């Protein structure tokens with residue numbers, strides 16, 4: 001008998017005895033991308049209005065005035081982008097629903113770099129503008145500002161911290177540091193925001209003389225931090241105290257791949273869909289301070305949540321030996337990689353390696369009729385294939401087709417890429433009539449996505465989940 005089914009029996013015995021109800025599906029919020037853009041655009045206009053109201057247009061008559069006014073505009077919009085960053089980092093379910101994690105991560109990267117550049121320009125333009133006004137060189141003016149102006153040294157420290165965080169996020173640098181180090185560096189952003197705030201409120205010309213502008217600016221900070229605190233701390237604390245998750249069973253699925261079953265109170269009332277993921281914080285002495293993302297690997301059933309973890313580093317290595325009974329905090333669920341994204345009745349799922357986890361859950365949950373579900377599971381060796389028995393059983397129960405493409409690319413048995421567009425079309429001839437769900441290693445996903453573009457599959461039919469941010 002397969003290990004997972006042994007586990008299932010044990011978990012069932014440990015689960016509440018009351019009748020299992022249908023698991024509620026996560027709420028679909030009535031928000032659209034255009035609502036967010038309108039809100040962001042509206043505030044951007046208010047900021048421009050504030051800058052004009054403070055007489056900056058009149059300053060544009062002399063070179064010194066032009067530099068100073070531009071410097072000020074850069075400070076306002078640079079800070080505005082920093083506050084948008086806080087909201088992008090808040091793990092807000094509305095944003096997640098509308099844009100998906102991938103686009104949020106992309107936006108986070110670009111908004112972050114935009115904010116840093118604007119703040120750098122603020123420092124340069126303001127220093128040069130002030131210097132021109134009193135006929136001093138930019139260097140002398142910078143020294144005078146740093147040594148005599150209140151809060152300027154603080155803001156210089158803030159800018160230094162922002163630049164440090166930005167440099168650590170450049171892809172080449174990001175690859176060299178562990179996720180934890182990169183995350184810890186990001187915490188300096190909060191210190192930088194606090195220092196910058198004091199500088200702005202106490203010496204910013206837009207705020208020292210205009211109470212209304214000060215109130216508006218403080219309100220922007222309150223809203224951004226409020227959203228961050230509500231979703232980063234409030235939501236996980238509420239979900240965890242409601243459901244009291246703990247590890248009920250740990251089952252080895254394959255070498256270095258383990259399923260962790262969580263049970264808890266009233267799991268039948270936890271809204272979640274197949275294809276979604278949570279951030280899990282295991283409350284042990286070594287791991288309580290880190291939350292790592294994992295997709296559910298079985299459709300929600302109201303009795304337990306199953307996560308299947310591949311040993312890829314420190315944390316995932318320790319999870320292979322996590323003790324039954326360990327308490328767990330959950331943040332989420334997140335992700336739009338669900339049946340809700342579907343446009344067509346027929347679905348093709350393409351999994352690579354541990355990317356099978358959300359697709360295994362989707363294979364169980366998506367509506368099945370007359371062979372509409374097909375799964376392609378790509379692995380480089382037979383040992384890498386997890387859930388083989390489960391997948392075969394699900395396929396025969398649900399009338400689905402599973403193709404296992406196992407072998408190293410370029411080897412004698414697999415000389416060419418079995419996922420290249422023509423091979424894919426041979427395997428699944430009605431590709432254009434299907435929604436395509438993809439999850440796997442970054443390289444495989446890029447190749448499949450570009451192949452699907454080459455085949456001119458409409459992008460609305462393509463859905464994917466990346467396992468790295």
Ligand SMILES: Cc1cc2nc3c(=O)[nH]c(=O)nc-3n(C[C@H](O)[C@H](O)[C@H](O)COP(=O)(O)OP(=O)(O)OC[C@H]3O[C@@H](n4cnc5c(N)ncnc54)[C@H](O)[C@@H]3O)c2cc1C
Pocket residue numbers: 178179180277291292293294295296307308309310311312313314315316317354357358465466467468469
């Ligand atoms: C949406 C999503 C769903 C995922 N689902 C699964 C799953 O079902 N099963 C599974 O085995 N893995 C899954 N992962 C990947 C898993 O989160 C990482 O493998 C794990 O966090 C690695 O941690 P580590 O300390 O062991 O390894 P490290 O050596 O620290 O990292 C290995 C890799 O994982 C990335 N990573 C590390 N920590 C995090 C983090 N907290 N957030 C994002 N990326 C991180 C790093 O950038 C690095 O590329 C998922 C990732 C994401 C983003």
